[in-house]
Amino acid sequence: MQFKLAFVSAALATLAVATPAPRNEPASSCSTGPVQCCDSTQSAGSASAAAILGLLGIVLQDLNVLVGLTCSPITVVGASGSSCSAQAVCCDDNSHGGLISIGCVPVSL
Numbered sequence: 194m195q196f197k198l199a200f201v202s203a204a205l206a207t208l209a210v211a212t213p214a215p216r217n218e219p220a221s222s223c224s225t226g227p228v229q230c231c232d233s234t235q236s237a238g239s240a241s242a243a244a245i246l247g248l249l250g251i252v253l254q255d256l257n258v259l260v261g262l263t264c265s266p267i268t269v270v271g272a273s274g275s276s277c278s279a280q281a282v283c284c285d286d287n288s289h290g291g292l293i294s295i296g297c298v299p300v301s302l
Contacts, residue, residue: 220267220300223283227268228302229294230277231261237295245293253295260284261294267302277302 220228235242238256245262246253261282285296 217299217301218283220281220283220302223300225283225285226287227266228277228300229261229264229282229284229287229297230267231280231282231294231297232263234259234261234280234282234297234299236260242293249289249293251289251293251295258295259297259299261297262292264291264294 236256237243237246237253237258237260242260242262243256246260259282261280261284264282264284264287266287267277267281281300281302282294282297283300284294284298287294289295
């Protein structure tokens with residue numbers, strides 16, 4: 194029993210170390226469309242993101258992908274008035290009417 198506990202603890206510690214934290218990329222590196230300003234970002238496996246994905250009939254293979262919730266485009270990055278008071282992200286899929294954006298990476302404005 195002690196061996197199992199030690200093995201599980203070591204495995205969890207290794208997973209925590211091996212999981213990269215999202216880094217902020219420059220907004221100019223976004224090549225998938227306009228930078229989005231999202232009210233929140235979370236993994237697709239979170240309860241609220243999974244509920245929205247389910248209602249829209251979207252099935253993702255990777256539930257660890259970052260999604261943005263309630264997003265709107267920031268059209269001119271760097272211009273006055275192009276601020277985001279929540280989370281600025283660059284996402285692979287912005288085709289769901291701003292409700293959810295999929296495959297997001299935080300960016301710096």
